[in-house]
Amino acid sequence: MGYQNNLNMKKTTLLIIAAFAFCITSCKKDRTCECVTTHTSSGGTTTTTPNDNVTYREIKKGQAKDLCQKSTRVYVSPSGATSTDVYDCKLK
Numbered sequence: 292m293g294y295q296n297n298l299n300m301k302k303t304t305l306l307i308i309a310a311f312a313f314c315i316t317s318c319k320k321d322r323t324c325e326c327v328t329t330h331t332s333s334g335g336t337t338t339t340t341p342n343d344n345v346t347y348r349e350i351k352k353g354q355a356k357d358l359c360q361k362s363t364r365v366y367v368s369p370s371g372a373t374s375t376d377v378y379d380c381k382l383k
Contacts, residue, residue, distance in 0.1 A: 318351075319349045319350055319351055320349065320350075321346055321347065321348050321349065321350075322346070322347045322350055322352065322355035322359075322382060322383075323344055323345070323346050323347075323382070323383045324344065324345045324346075324347065324355065324358065324359035324380050324381070324382055324383070325342060325343075325344050325380065325381055325382075325383050326342075326343045326344070326345070326359075326378045326379060326380040326381075327339060327340070327341050327342070327343070327378075327379045327380075328340040328343050328376060328377070328378050328379075329376070329377045329379070330374065330375070330376050331374060331375045331376075331377075332374045333368075333372035333373050333374055343378075345359070347359075352382070355382055356382055359380045359381065359382045360380060361377070361378065361379050361380055362377075362378045362380075363375060363376070363377050363378070364376045364378075
């Protein structure tokens with residue numbers, strides 16, 4: 292009987308620890324998305340801007356990862372000149 296109670300107590304303790312760990316990792320908190328922006332003009336000039344940070348407030352890590360991704364934007368002026376911005380982002 293004592294062995295069974297001891298086993299049940301260990302299982303309960305492990306379950307509580309697992310639930311606590313899950314809660315900590317899935318909690319909403321502030322997350323920082325750090326981006327390096329590379330702008331290439333139509334003339335071929337490249338400018339890099341490091342550490343362009345965005346802070347997401349009270350957000351889960353998975354949601355922040357969805358928002359903090361590498362992206363590219365292409366701009367076309369009325370005269371037809373194009374420029375490109377590449378945002379290389381990482382969640383910190």
